[in-house]
Amino acid sequence: MAGYLGVLHPLVTVERNRSETNFSSHYVVGFPIGMNIWKTQQLGFSVEIVPTIRAENGTGRVTNVLFHPGVLVNLGHDFTFAGRLAFETSGRYGVTPVLNKIVKRTKTNSYFVAVPIPARFGNNRAASVTLGFQFGIVF
Template sequence: MLFTTGLITATGSAQTTSRQNYPKITGHVGILHPIVTFSSAGTESNFDQHYVVGMPTGINIWKSDKIGFSAEFVPTIRAENGTSKMSNFLFHPGVLVALGKGWTFAGRAAFETSGRYGLTPVLSKMVIRGKSSGLFAALPLPLRVGNERPASFGIGFQFGIAF
């Protein structure tokens, strides 16, 4: 079972008079809550018989104000039956596309230590923007295959700080 994250950056501010220099390096940290995962084996909901949380950390290299590259690293912790453990680690490289008005699309490849792999489209929105950082919310939609398990599709919610 895989859970992924999205990404938003705190690039630029409304009506800045200074010109941005590119490439520009930004980053983000956050908390990811997988909500539900669907597959032919059934539907698995977080918060039901277990709790899973991811802690994404990413670095972004913006080539321009419209396009960039991102590498995200996501350790996942699973709590179940009174115990918890790190259950997965995700390497999540991808392309970033600034959509305007604080919206960003991230198209990510996904490689997990669980043996699963796939793609994760992510739509994120900067909800509070400061001078050098901001708070964002994201909707990751992980698609996974591999490790002798049925293909799956998930929905998650992520929030965090971009800087």
Template sequence: MSLRYLLLLLAVLISPVLFSQTVYPKITGYFGIMHPVVSFSEHETNVNFRDYYAVGFPTGINIWKSEKIGFSFEIVPNIKDDQGTDKVTNLLFHPGVLVALGNGYTFAGRAAFESSGRYGVTPVFNKTIIKNKTCSYYAAVPLPVRFGNDHPASFTIGFQLGLLFKYYYHERKSTIYLTGINLVLFKAWHNWLWRSRCSGGLYAQGFSRKQKMDF
């Protein structure tokens, strides 16, 4: 068996492994529910569910440049119910940088710009708790720090649960491209065997013309 035959057959067999890897940039989208648990400022400490009820709905897109680093853009509408009156208090614009820490943990460093006039930063520690093929469930602990709008600086500890959706366009495109490559390689391999037979080389005996595959 010639070396050329072995190399061609090996290329056909291993090409699915080479092309099934994740292609970057990778895009994911997510939606969550965030509750600020307790907020600290110079003059007071406010506890959610006791002094009022507040909830946010983080919605965003993550663009992973590589396995370790990515960019995230998030918008969070916040609703507050205080003394029987509920309303949207502000809309938070929340862009940031993602860093994969391993074992399902991710750190997000976000800049914060609120329509109420407040601004600041939000470190977020995220953990994937259930991972499926097309979606994942995660828990996160955001730690917002806010300034501005004639209010003292504040620090909040929050808790967030959410659902992340995976987008596989690039992987599917690679798989389709791979199918064409496999077909071309197999055709070349088959034709090479047929030429070898015709020239009296490999498989010259016991190989009839009826066995030739028409592509």
């Protein structure tokens, strides 16, 4: 069992005939907080909660909280695949495949980088796909 904290930056979101990039007219950041439970060395379960903050026009606010359970698959060489379900307080839902890599190990924790690719549906909006970058610490 391991807990982790991270910082998530959605880089670009594509929805129908438009795209939206982070860091342009606004800034969005998420803070994944989760727990991994490994059943075997190859297969595990993970659950995370991700509050998201959006800063725009001089103000910031929590815009969404994501409940993100999923399956972990150890790919070897410190790579892990996470296949997650997604349930957002914004009314959206979907799936998030994530490729994760441990980049540094110490005696007490590990540091990781990850590339999530969320696909979202629902809430009277077109389907969307986002490319993100995440980093964090496992303890």
